[in-house]
Amino acid sequence: MTRTGPIAPQAPHGPAEIAARVTWIGALDPDLRSFDIILKTANGTTYNSYLVRGSDGVAVIDTVKQEFTGAFLARLEQVARYDEITTLVLNHLEPDHTGAVPEFLARAPHVEICVSPRGVQVLRALLKDRFDDYKVRVVRTGDTVSLGDRTLRFLTTPYVHWPDTQCTYLEEQNLLFTCDLLGCHYCDGRLFNDAVGDFRFSFEYYFDHIMRPFKRYVGEALDLIEPLEIDMIAPGHGPVLRAHPRDYITHYRRLITKRLASETGDQKTLLVFYVSAYGATAQMAGAIYEGAAESDDVRVSLFDIEGGDVTPFIDLIEEADGLVFGTPTINGDAVRVVWDMLSSLVDIETKGKLGAAFGSYGWTGEAVAMVEARMQGLKMRVPEQGLRIKMHPTPAELEDCRDFGRRLAAHLAGRPMEREIDLSALLGS
Numbered sequence: 001m002t003r004t005g006p007i008a009p010q011a012p013h014g015p016a017e018i019a020a021r022v023t024w025i026g027a028l029d030p031d032l033r034s035f036d037i038i039l040k041t042a043n044g045t046t047y048n049s050y051l052v053r054g055s056d057g058v059a060v061i062d063t064v065k066q067e068f069t070g071a072f073l074a075r076l077e078q079v080a081r082y083d084e085i086t087t088l089v090l091n092h093l094e095p096d097h098t099g100a101v102p103e104f105l106a107r108a109p110h111v112e113i114c115v116s117p118r119g120v121q122v123l124r125a126l127l128k129d130r131f132d133d134y135k136v137r138v139v140r141t142g143d144t145v146s147l148g149d150r151t152l153r154f155l156t157t158p159y160v161h162w163p164d165t166q167c168t169y170l171e172e173q174n175l176l177f178t179c180d181l182l183g184c185h186y187c188d189g190r191l192f193n194d195a196v197g198d199f200r201f202s203f204e205y206y207f208d209h210i211m212r213p214f215k216r217y218v219g220e221a222l223d224l225i226e227p228l229e230i231d232m233i234a235p236g237h238g239p240v241l242r243a244h245p246r247d248y249i250t251h252y253r254r255l256i257t258k259r260l261a262s263e264t265g266d267q268k269t270l271l272v273f274y275v276s277a278y279g280a281t282a283q284m285a286g287a288i289y290e291g292a293a294e295s296d297d298v299r300v301s302l303f304d305i306e307g308g309d310v311t312p313f314i315d316l317i318e319e320a321d322g323l324v325f326g327t328p329t330i331n332g333d334a335v336r337v338v339w340d341m342l343s344s345l346v347d348i349e350t351k352g353k354l355g356a357a358f359g360s361y362g363w364t365g366e367a368v369a370m371v372e373a374r375m376q377g378l379k380m381r382v383p384e385q386g387l388r389i390k391m392h393p394t395p396a397e398l399e400d401c402r403d404f405g406r407r408l409a410a411h412l413a414g415r416p417m418e419r420e421i422d423l424s425a426l427l428g429s
């Protein structure tokens with residue numbers, strides 16, 4: 001039986017004017033329960049597309065997911081003829097915004113398609129051998145398109161969250177079309193932020209899962225957006241932000257800024273996470289912690305993650321300079337909670353952080369190398385070979401662990417230690 005969700009309250013059955021001569025012609029998808037496989041959408045989403053009418057031209061800004069092409073074209077046809085549409089702006093070429101592009105272009109082949117410098121590559125991949133049939137214009141920050149008494153100005157804002165992303169500013173009405181930036185998955189046909197239900201959870205959830213890995217780029221986009229006069233923000237998903245639009249920009253700024261004031265001063269931060277069934281890996285962790293803590297340059301923290309919930313650590317990890325994971329080998333693998341933590345790191349930028357692994361084992365001891373490979377996959381810097389110890393560590397092996405901690409601290413401080421070479425072993429004496 002097909003599951004049918006609730007009808008979005010007061011869903012507009014036709015196009016909806018959101019500002020003078022600016023019309024929402026998007027699509028509502030109230031039954032969607034997961035997006036891009038990775039996101040939960042508790043009340044669906046919207047694919048927002050807009051039509052801007054000037055005295056000498058009409059622009060369509062973004063389209064919708066392919067399965068909603070019919071609804072999109074039907075709404076568009078109620079407010080414009082294809083032969084009067086002059087411009088198609090594609091702020092971001094992910095399929096949920098470009099699914100209707102081929103059908104639209106089949107009806108309006110004469111339009112000028114405005115995309116960012118990186119967008120043109122994705123457009124080529126989208127249109128394949130039809131690409132050369134169309135007029136494509138590459139636009140950069142400051143470039144404009146005139147629709148007579150209306151002007152569209154572009155802001156190149158890459159990696160929020162794809163390389164191709166841009167925003168479009170309708171100058172005469174202080175209206176900013178942001179596509180995924182400042183958007184969220186929330187379906188409510190009443191469209192405006194001061195008319196729909198409470199979508200704060202969706203707004204932050206969307207930021208955490210879509211924008212957070214690209215915080216640096218979000219900051220660069222906000223640098224371009226903040227100086228603008230803004231009366232309305234029209235994103236690609238979720239409510240149109242007409243009430244207090246700047247609050248959402250300020251909130252994004254807060255979300256990309258450090259959440260906890262750290263007391264570390266110039267010190268680097270090193271986090272040691274471990275899990276241990278019989279205490280051997282725990283002993284190693286303690287000794288590694290002691291060794292690293294000898295350094296005045298590094299503030300080191302130790303966490304037993306046996307409890308299983310890794311979410312509270314993600315903020316700390318994001319701000320840390322180095323991460324060390326300890327796991328015994330159990331059934332030829334690392335322990336699940338360590339994998340949970342390592343897979344959670346997809347939501348934050350880990351590139352360039354120092355990483356290291358250690359753990360006790362009984363006979364094969366694969367876990368340490370597996371964890372190292374994952375850290376390398378996350379583009380972390382893994383300067384020391386992982387430390388493995390068979391069963392419980394001896395006092396001498398605990399000293400090796402302390403030394404491992406000292407080495408990691410030295411790497412973080414930017415003064416890597418020379419390895420001590422046992423000359424007697426080399427000379428065979």
Ligand SMILES: Cc1cc2nc3c(=O)[nH]c(=O)nc-3n(C[C@H](O)[C@H](O)[C@H](O)COP(=O)(O)O)c2cc1C
Pocket residue numbers: 275276277278279280281282327328329330331332333360361362363364365366390391392
């Ligand atoms: C259920 C179970 C499965 C294990 N599987 C492996 C294994 O596949 N390879 C290995 O080298 N050691 C294996 N071991 C041995 C542990 O890695 C070893 O006892 C280690 O010292 C445990 O460290 P811990 O005290 O930190 O938990 C296994 C131990 C248990 C209890």
